[in-house]
Amino acid sequence: MISPVSAAASPAAAPALIALAGATGDLGHRIALALLDRGAQVRALVRPGSAAKPAAGTLRERGVPIIEVDFNDAAALARACAGAACVVSALSGLREVIVDSQTQLLDAAVAAGVPRFIPSDFAIDFTKLPEGSNRNLDLRREFGRRLDQAPIRATSILNGMFMDLLTGQAPVILFKIRRVLYWGSADQPLDFTTIADTAAFTAAAALDPTTPRYLRVAGEVATVRDLQAAATAATGRRFGRLRAGGLWLLKLMIKITRRLVPAPNEVFPPWQGMQYLHNMFTGLPKLTPLDNDRYPDMRWTKVRELLAKK
Structure with a gap:
């Protein structure tokens, strides 16, 4: 039986292509770098004008193609997703981004025949919270309902608070x-995970074709x-x-x-x-069970370590 790690990183297999939206943001940029470190190909999807950002320049130096695409152009967005093994969203914003733009990205991934999608959910377990208790998480829940109806395999990564x-x-x-x-x-008990560890875990999950609907992690x-x-x-x-x-x-x-x-x-x-x-x-959104051990090469940063660097 092939483990998730070996399946995702087999030296005999061609490098997987991951289409990443939001690659110029802090989390997205870290996910891109973590994917590169795992030997993946990365295609960064950015909005018009974002290709000039410093983060885009850093990725370009690593050989990552920066594709400026208008999310309202369904055909162009589908072409940008074509050939990807997984589309990862690290988009951040309110309804027009979390619901509307992610729906456009999801539709494009489906149209392009991409088998997997990782939404920008990175949070506490909002599936356990009552509607109306958190505006931003309500938007993620709303998009999640659309995602569950789409003909694509989805995996949400929940990491508690950054x-x-x-x-x-x-x-x-x-x-x-x-x-x-x-x-x-x-x-x-409260769940905490660094941005860097969340990005590293997301990169591993993006390259793992066996991921379930939800993965829950907490650095501490x-x-x-x-x-x-x-x-x-x-x-x-x-x-x-x-x-x-x-x-x-x-x-x-x-x-x-x-x-x-x-x-x-x-x-x-x-x-x-x-x-x-x-x-x-x-205590309602406490993450359980935790999937920290899914990728044995992951090393989780503890609160004491983080505070010592302040």
Whole structure:
């Protein structure tokens, strides 16, 4: 029996071609580099004007063709997907991107006869969340329903929260006052994975023809107490905990913040990040079972390692 790894990376097989949308973004760029490191061919699909971005230049230096394509041009988009073993989406945005553009990309992949599709789902397990609890994840769920109806094999990769956010963008580890901020229980397990590890796993999955509908990974599963210990060990300075209140209070804060600062056209307004934290602290979207061992060459970064580099 051939394992997923050997099937994906057999030296006798011709290098697989992966069509990657969103290759000039942080995650997409890392996925492209990880695919190249695994010996794959990569075709980067970018919108008109994006070929001039620095990330595109870096990929071009590695021999990656940068294909500028108008997603509204179905025939051109299908040609850009033609011959690929898998189409990977690392697109980021709101409805016009996550639902509309990804649907155009999906239709093009189907029209081109591409056998597999990996959507831009990279998140906590939103399939377990109630509708309306997170705007951005509701969009992914909506696209997922379309994807499940399409004649193509799909694999969503769920990775929890990007661990990198703990070093500043996510208001959880407060370095200035040496506290770990939380709501609800300090013992709720939370899933974290670095952007780099998510990209590496996605590259392996894109080259693996045996992937199931969902793959769930977490570089580290940590409670608030674990984050407190990791921050203390990484910095050599003792961190404490700061409980802001129950989950009901966070939910109220989200409602007030969304009313005062709606920012409907921003992908990540303040209230969106608060929604994500609320989801995580409820425990509902906890990733299980984990597929961390699916590709034995993967090495997962731990919170302490990440914080030590800050």
